[in-house]
Each structure stands twice: as structure tokens, then as C-alpha cells.
Amino acid sequence: xRLLEIYKKLYLIRxxxxxxxxxxxxxxxxxxxxxxxxxxxxxxxxxxxxxxxxQVFGTYRSHGLYLAxxxxxxxxxxxxxxxxxxxxxxxxxxxxxxxxxxDMMFTSAVVGTTIPVAVxxxxxxxxxxxxxxxxxxxxxxxxxxxxxxxxxxFACLKKLPILFVCEDNNLAxxxxxxxxxxxxxxxxxxxxxxxxxxASDTTDVFEIYKKTSEMxxxxxxxxxxxxxxLKYYRYLEHVGTDEDFHFGYRSRREFLKWKRVDPLLIxxxxxxxxxxxxxxxxxxxxxxxxxxxxxxxxxxxASYPTEAxxxxxxxxx
Amino acid sequence: MYxxxxxxxxxxxxxxxxxxxxxxxxxxxxxxxxxxxxxxIFGSTQGLEIFGNERFFGTPLSEDAMTGVALGxxxxxxxxIYVHIRVDFLLxxxxxxxxxxxxxxxxxxxxLKAPIVIRAVIGRGWGQGFQHSKSLQSVFAHIPGLKVVxxxxxxxxxxxxxSAIRDNNPVIFLEHRWLYWTEGDVPLFSYTVPLGKxxxxxxxxxxxxxxxxxxxxxxxxxxxxxxxxxxxxxEIIDVRTIYPLDEVPIMKSVTKTGQCIVADYDxxxxxxxxxxxxxxxxxxxxxLKSPVKRIAFPHVLTPTTRxxxxxxxxxxxxxxxxxxxxxGLRRADLRGENFYSWENRFKxxx
Numbered sequence: 001x002r003l004l005e006i007y008k009k010l011y012l013i014r015x016x017x018x019x020x021x022x023x024x025x026x027x028x029x030x031x032x033x034x035x036x037x038x039x040x041x042x043x044x045x046x047x048x049x050x051x052x053x054x055q056v057f058g059t060y061r062s063h064g065l066y067l068a069x070x071x072x073x074x075x076x077x078x079x080x081x082x083x084x085x086x087x088x089x090x091x092x093x094x095x096x097x098x099x100x101x102x103d104m105m106f107t108s109a110v111v112g113t114t115i116p117v118a119v120x121x122x123x124x125x126x127x128x129x130x131x132x133x134x135x136x137x138x139x140x141x142x143x144x145x146x147x148x149x150x151x152x153x154f155a156c157l158k159k160l161p162i163l164f165v166c167e168d169n170n171l172a173x174x175x176x177x178x179x180x181x182x183x184x185x186x187x188x189x190x191x192x193x194x195x196x197x198x199a200s201d202t203t204d205v206f207e208i209y210k211k212t213s214e215m216x217x218x219x220x221x222x223x224x225x226x227x228x229x230l231k232y233y234r235y236l237e238h239v240g241t242d243e244d245f246h247f248g249y250r251s252r253r254e255f256l257k258w259k260r261v262d263p264l265l266i267x268x269x270x271x272x273x274x275x276x277x278x279x280x281x282x283x284x285x286x287x288x289x290x291x292x293x294x295x296x297x298x299x300x301x302a303s304y305p306t307e308a309x310x311x312x313x314x315x316x317x
Numbered sequence: 318m319y320x321x322x323x324x325x326x327x328x329x330x331x332x333x334x335x336x337x338x339x340x341x342x343x344x345x346x347x348x349x350x351x352x353x354x355x356x357x358i359f360g361s362t363q364g365l366e367i368f369g370n371e372r373f374f375g376t377p378l379s380e381d382a383m384t385g386v387a388l389g390x391x392x393x394x395x396x397x398i399y400v401h402i403r404v405d406f407l408l409x410x411x412x413x414x415x416x417x418x419x420x421x422x423x424x425x426x427x428x429l430k431a432p433i434v435i436r437a438v439i440g441r442g443w444g445q446g447f448q449h450s451k452s453l454q455s456v457f458a459h460i461p462g463l464k465v466v467x468x469x470x471x472x473x474x475x476x477x478x479x480s481a482i483r484d485n486n487p488v489i490f491l492e493h494r495w496l497y498w499t500e501g502d503v504p505l506f507s508y509t510v511p512l513g514k515x516x517x518x519x520x521x522x523x524x525x526x527x528x529x530x531x532x533x534x535x536x537x538x539x540x541x542x543x544x545x546x547x548x549x550x551x552e553i554i555d556v557r558t559i560y561p562l563d564e565v566p567i568m569k570s571v572t573k574t575g576q577c578i579v580a581d582y583d584x585x586x587x588x589x590x591x592x593x594x595x596x597x598x599x600x601x602x603x604x605l606k607s608p609v610k611r612i613a614f615p616h617v618l619t620p621t622t623r624x625x626x627x628x629x630x631x632x633x634x635x636x637x638x639x640x641x642x643x644x645g646l647r648r649a650d651l652r653g654e655n656f657y658s659w660e661n662r663f664k665x666x667x
Contacts, residue, residue: 055393088426100428105392110416116382117417120389127346127371127395147412150382157377313427314461316485 002048003276004284006205007267009044009071012288013064014264016073019296020063020080021241028300029080031093036064037235041263042167043068045208046135046228049216053103054133055125057118060095060109065137069104073292077299085302089309111172112138112145115164119151122162122225133216135163141172144180155225156194163215163226164195169234174249190227201231203261206270233258323505328497330471331361331436334478335398337507339368342396345482346372348383349400349436358400359438359497380406384413384435392421392429396482403449404437404491418487419462433487434478440493440531440582441630443665447618452583454529455592457489458560464488464512465559467582469533471501473557476510484512493531493582495663513561517570521550524576524640527567527593528553532580532612532631538656539636546649549640559589567593568600575606576643580636585613610639632656 017037024033036043039061047056047068058065067076072087079086080094087099095109105121108114118136125132142148143166155162166186170177183189191197196218198211208230215226233255237244245252271281325333339345352362353375365373376383380401387397401407407414414435421431439452458465464486468474474492481488518533519540528536533555540551552570556562571577577597581590590611597609612631620626633656641648 088424091426092424096424098425098428100392100425106421106425106429108417110412113385113412113417116385116413117389117392119382120386120391121393122389123386124390124393124395127390128393147379147381147385150377150379151385153377154379154382154386313423313425315464316422316427316430 003206003271003274004280006044006048006209007271007281008284008288009048009068010040010205010264010267011285012071012073012292013040013044013067015288015292016067016076017063019292023296024241029094030082031080031095032239033094033241034061034239035234035236035241036061038258038263039167039169039232039234040064041203041205041208041267042165042230042232043137045205046163046165046212048205049209049212050133050135054135055103055105055118055121056135056137057105057114057121058097058107058137059111059114059139060107061139062097062107062137063094065107066097066099066104070099070102072099072102073295074298075099077295078302081299081302082304083299083302084305084309085299089305091305091309091313112142112147114138115142115148116151116154119155119160119162122155122160123158126158126160133161133163133219135165137165137167139172140166140168140170140177140186141180142166143186144172152190152193152195152227159194159223160225161219161223163212163219163228165228165230168229168231170231171234171238171250173238186229190229195225195227196222197227197229199229203232203258203263203266204270205263205267323503324500325471325503326497327471327474327492327499327501328360330475330501330503331478331492332363333503334475334482335362336364338479338482339365339372341507344394345396345398346390347398347400348374348376350376350378350406351402352400358402359494361497362400380409381413384410385417387433387435388413388418388421388431391431391433396432398434398436398482401435401437404439404453405448405451407435407437407453414463414487415460419460422486423462430485431487432485434481434490435487436490436492438494439491440495441626442494442667443663444621444623444626445619446621450619452491452530454491454559454583455587455589458589462487464561465491466512466557467491467530467559468557469493469496469518469528469530469555471499471503473510473516473555475503476508477512477557479507480509480512483509488512491530495531496534498662499534510557513558513563515563515566516555516557517566518553518555519551521552521574523549523574524551524578524643525567525570525574526551526553526578526580526636528555528580529559529589530582532582535631535633536580536636538633539640542633542637542649542651542654543640547641547646549644549646551640562592564596564600567597571597571601572604575604577601577605577609578612578636578639578643579609580612580631583613584616585611586616588613607643610643612636612639
């Protein structure tokens, strides 16, 4: 396992978002931020286990997924600042981060909507026999959507090479699962489909990496889709860069419980226990910090798209 | 040059376009609910089993997800054709269509292409009622990112469908049920009719009729009678593509005739007819001898019983009477004229 490389992605995501928190109130990033803090182990662990050519689809909460898959902080910050150097020339912002040249395929701000698209991508991959696997990331709110069940049904029916990754933070915006779900457990239902199901509440990136590698093996052996139900805790408010415990819909105590198993904290501990030198870790962290400062500065200084770009790319050539 | 002209049906023309494109390009595949059953979408998907069940397959009743599947396949390099036996079912997929399919190119700054054709059957049939008869072209054309095509002749059905399949954008292809058994001259070889080009279906000097889909059939019949009874020559412009709209021939024609009727096969309120009327008013205001007249559906739901259905749908007689009013002509005696010729041929159940 590439321990340091995996830790580097966790650190990159966390520090990028800390920079967003620091600068968001300057009001220069004019885009709704749905922060990834707390979910880093899932996106980094799954993406690290996927081959580079494998494709991922995400949601409006995809800062983590985008950086895990592309590692491209320059285009990331430029997109948040609405600059022409952004991942989509500054025209789509935080909720639609993608870069298909790096197989970070598409993200969407309407819950559940990239799931069938990921299934279609898997259908094409199977047809093209290119051995690519697709991973579809979505929140637990998406399982309330009809299109989720339609997509799961079709993927299992057609035996498509797709890994469904339900990132469950127990909340759809502010509604807890008890107000939204009329069945006992997602696992009990999904297990009835022709797919491999596994649930976990670990925040250990290396464990998720291992689970994903095993899942991919099973998928390859049987040709059936995989399904992960992974729990995490969303550190910040649904949208925005603040904490929101004072509103009372969730408690700080619960947060502090999860904070004790913070993905970065336990990954760093693991590295030390695996005899990675602390000086190497610090050097890596400093390096990432330097890169991020540069990315942020470049984004701030870059140009906005010209007015002519209002009319480009609505239709493809 | 050998011109392999033949008279075939609209249905056969659609079928030929699909087969020739699936032979030409292995990335093209066709799917949809019941496309593989014994009825084969009124015959239009006949014979496709030669391409195998990876390129020709039926689907679960999952219109929204299947539209997303089409998009996913398209951005990975395939060219899906997704078929709905009635456009009303496409409403189940409006989320994928509007939020996803139409946005893939823009949302990726042009990196993703969405070459998808969505075929849907529209319009009147055999007492179809309010959930099996819609057209909705203005709904789709309202959405940036989509193209909307409505052929009225077998020749255009084949050529436009081939263009739509080769286009790198999502194209909504709306086929009127009654057109399926109309016949026309269709070359055997493969050819394209470009998207975004209107067609002058009939040349004339006195009045411009801008028509969509089935209304071209009604307008043609009306023009024949207007010529015979009044010596009035109507110019019919079949727009063929709702978006992108080729308005140049419309403006040229109105500049010549000074009279404009828009006959749209859809609801009038907020419909495509309003768009054309507004554009003609903006661009040809000082050429117009009378206000633009719209002929379209009233703002009510489609009835089933035949007498009310007849009152709901405008037809050749509606067009004749409006032209007479516009030009200050006496009402011609239409007794003995043979209308509804296709409707007389059309029987149920669907």
C-alpha cells in the first residue's frame, strides 16, 4: 500500500478545505460550499484502490472526491473563484467539479442524479470491454429517490461493473434518517439485489482501501456490481463553512465522538506505527501546504472568463 | 447517377435510418420499453435483432434512470437512441433530461459530449385522451442544450434521424402517430437532412403558413383547396427543427406575402406558435398587412370522444377559414371536399 501517498490525499483535501474556511468570508468565492470535512477516508480510500483509468461520479459535495481523483488543486481553487483557469473555466463552481480527462466524470447538485449516469457509463465500459470500473458516490439522501432504485435494479439486472458508494452522514440536509426511511436497514434491502454488499462505519482510510480492493476482486470474479454503505460524520453545516451545532438538530457531543477517530488523525497514527518517519510526514505536509498556498494565489490572480464565454459549450461541436 | 427513389412509409423511413446508422457505426445502439416486442414501436424497430442484444434491448419501466443511462453511455463514447412509444412517458425523465442530459456539455466546459437521440411518438391516434397525445415541443425547445426535431415527410424522417444520430448533442425527435403510415419518396441510400434548416414545402405568393409536424399535412390540404376555390397560393414552411430554428425562410416568405399564419401542433399558450409570431413581429413588422394568426390547441386537455376531439384539433378547414378571414375572402363551399384522409385510414387500438 502506498501509505504516504494515501495520507497525502487526505491532507490535501483537509488543508484545501481549511483554506476555503479561512477565505470564504472574503466573499470572493461566490459559490455554495458543501464541505467534505469528515468524509475524507471514504473518497481517498475508495479512489486509491481503484485503477487510475477507473471512472468516478459524485455529488455537489465533491471537494474531497475531486481532489482525491485528480489531485489538481490549481483547477480546484480557480473553479471556486470563478476563474477561467478552473476545472470548467470557472463557469460551474463548487457543486459541479469534474475533469473527465482524469476520469472524474461528472457531479450534480440534484440528489441522486449522477447515479444512473454512472450506470450508463458502466454499461458502455462493459460494451467496449475496456475493463474500466465505475464508482458512483452519493449520500444517504439519494436512497430516498426513485432513480436510485431504478439504477440499482438496472445495474444488477445487466451485471454492470459499477461500485455504488453510499456515504451516509445520517442527514439529508437537516432531516435525520428516522424521518425519511420506512425500512429496517439499507443493507437488508440492497442485499436482496444481485450485488455484493458491505457496510462499515470505519474512518480508517487504509481499511476502506482494503475493503475496496477486496470488493473489486469479488466484482471481477462474479461480474456483479458492488455496494458500499459507509458512515461518516459531516463536520460542518450542510452548506457553508461554519459549524452549526447551536441550531440543535445535532449535538456537539456526537461530533466530538467522531472527532476522536478523525480520518487524518488515525491515518497519521497508523503511519507512525508502521515506522514511517515523522520527519517525512512533516516534510510532506509542508510540501502540500506550499502547493496549496500557490494554488490559492494563482486562483486569486487569474482572470475571469470573458463575456463571450456566456455562449460557449451549451452545445457540443 | 442512379437515383434509387421509391415510395415508402414514414415508419419504414425511420426504420431504414436506424438500420443504416447501426450498420455504419458500431457505437449506435437502440433501447427503450417494448422496443423488442412483437409490435416493435409501430414497426419502426423491426429487424434490429441482427445487431444483437447488447445493441438492441428492452428496459425496465425506469424512464428517469434509463435517460441517465443513455447519458452515461454517451459520455463514454456510445451513441444511444432511446425510444418512447408516447412522449407523455418522457415526462417521467424530465429531471435527467433537463438537469443532466442538457447540461453535460456546459457543465464540463465542453469536455463531455452527449450524442443521444430520444425518439418519442406524439399526437392524435385513436381517442388517445389526455395522457397519450401530447407533443410538448415548446417544453423541450425551452431548454438550452437540447435540440428538437419534428419531421413531417418520410424523406425528412430518414434524413433528419440520420443527422440526429450523427449529431454530438441530445436531440429530441418527435414523430406524429398519424404520420407513421403516410407515404413519400425516400431514397434507398443513406443521406442526411441537416438539423436547423426549414423546408419550403409549397411555394406561394399570397400567405405564409409556418407549420409543424402533422399541421404540414393539414396545411397542404388547405393550400390545395385555397388554390382551387380562391386562386390563393399559400407558401408552406415546414420548420422541421424547432431548435435550432431556421427563421430566414420564414422572414423571407413573410416579407413577400405580408401575411402569416403559424399552425403548430401543440397548445397555443406559451407555445412554439407564440415564439414564431413574436419573431415575425420583431423582424417583419412593417411588412405585415395583418397581425400574425396562430392556429394551435386551446388551453384544455385532450378529450377522447370523437366530436370533442374534432373540436380540439385544428385542421385544414381551420386553416382555410383563417386564410379567408385574413384576405377578406368569401367562405368557400367545402361540401364534397375530402378531409381527414389519413384519419379515415387510421384505426385503433393505439
